Structure formats: C-alpha cells, structure tokens
Amino acid sequence: MAEELEIEEIRYYRVKRPPTLKQYVFRRAVKERMAEIKGQLGVTINPDTSRPIPVSALAAREALKGLTAERILVEHPEWKEEYEREFGGEARNIHPGRG
Numbered sequence: 001m002a003e004e005l006e007i008e009e010i011r012y013y014r015v016k017r018p019p020t021l022k023q024y025v026f027r028r029a030v031k032e033r034m035a036e037i038k039g040q041l042g043v044t045i046n047p048d049t050s051r052p053i054p055v056s057a058l059a060a061r062e063a064l065k066g067l068t069a070e071r072i073l074v075e076h077p078e079w080k081e082e083y084e085r086e087f088g089g090e091a092r093n094i095h096p097g098r099g
Contacts (some may be wrong), residue, residue: 018087022069025079029072033063 019027037059046053073080 004091020039021080024087025069025072025076025081026067028069028079029076030064033067034060 007057037056040054040056040059043052043057044055044058046058
C-alpha cells in the first residue's frame with residue numbers, strides 16, 4: 001500500500017510597494033531612537049513586574065512610549081518632504097479606510 005507522493009510546484013509573487021508616510025516616519029523614528037540607546041549593558045528590575053529586564057529593553061520601552069506618526073511629523077516636518085523626494089510624489093494612503 002505504498003502510495004506515490006504527488007508534488008506540485010507553487011510560486012508566489014509579491015508586489016513590493018513603498019511604505020506609507022506613517023510607516024516611513026515611524027520606522028525612521030524607531031531606528032534613530034534605537035541608535036541612541038544602543039550599547040546599554042546590564043540588567044535592571046522592571047518597575048511594573050519587579051522582574052529582571054535588560055537595561056536596553058527598558059530604555060527602548062521608555063523611548064518609544066506614546067510614539068505616533070502624527071507626533072513625529074510635528075517634531076520632524078522635513079521627513080515628509082524627504083519621503084516625497086525618495087518615493088516620488090505626494091504621500092498616499094495605500095490602504096484606504098485604515099486611516
């Protein structure tokens with residue numbers, strides 16, 4: 001009762017789209033803030049859970065607390081111009097209805 005396995009090849013293609021303005025500014029802000037705290041070593045106590053946590057993880061959580069794309073654009077309006085230059089044209093929402 002040896003059945004033969006039937007193998008079928010399936011290929012997937014993905015269209016790579018540019019990030020939305022919100023994605024662009026949020027990713028850039030995270031990248032810059034993580035660069036600032038890079039290299040922090042050691043372990044500390046998490047004030048919420050009283051458990052050990054790496055110092056860098058606690059610093060990252062504090063650095064990213066309350067971070068939104070709108071707040072980033074207020075702090076760095078030039079990033080919108082850089083986005084338009086890099087990805088061409090106006091900032092567009094590729095997911096209508098999501099905001």
